Amino acid sequence: MNIYDYSVLKPNGEKLPLADFKGKVILIVNTATGCGFTPQYKDLESLYEKYHDRGLEIVDIPCNQFGHQTPGTDEEVHQFCQLHFKTQFPQMKKSDVNGKDELPLYTYLKEQKGFEGFGKHKLAGLLSDMLAKADPEWDKKADIKWNFTKFLVDRTGQVVKRFEPTTPMTDVEKAIQKLI
Secondary structure (H helix, E strand, O other): OOHHHOEEEOOOOOEEEHHHHOOOEEEEEEEOOOOOOOOHHHHHHHHHHHHHHHOEEEEEEEOOOOOOOOOOOHHHHHHHHHHHHOOOOOEOOOOEOOOOOEOHHHHHHHHHOOOOOOOOOOOHHHHHHHHHHHOOOHHHOOOOOOOOOEEEEOOOOOEEEEEOOOOOHHHHHHHHHHHO
């Protein structure tokens, strides 16, 4: 299996095969509309505008699993992103990224790139403490830890990097630049 064997659902229920993005650089992101990291939508849109013509695709998968920070319908989520961030990249149907109902795509992504830590971000300690209260083994699992975790896929379909929400967006951009 590789990334091109997976599809995600658009808000209208139509499948989007990731094979449609063969030969492109793909950034897959689980997002939320009411999170402290939600302003990253602005950075994602900036990356999309800057690199889309050079082969970058961003796949936005809203998720309500972390603090229930993505309330509302798919249409309401889309309207929020349009109103506040004028996003142009494709937004998918709200989906789970962990657990029994997780998208098969996320099972694959987590197998390819596990959790490597939150780095030195000012919220790293807070996130670590919160997650440790729920599961003492949280840091040993590949599960998605929070909203705005990103996976970068190269033009051949290889998952090359996982970025936690605490990773500076400048680091994400540098990694994209190497692949564009």
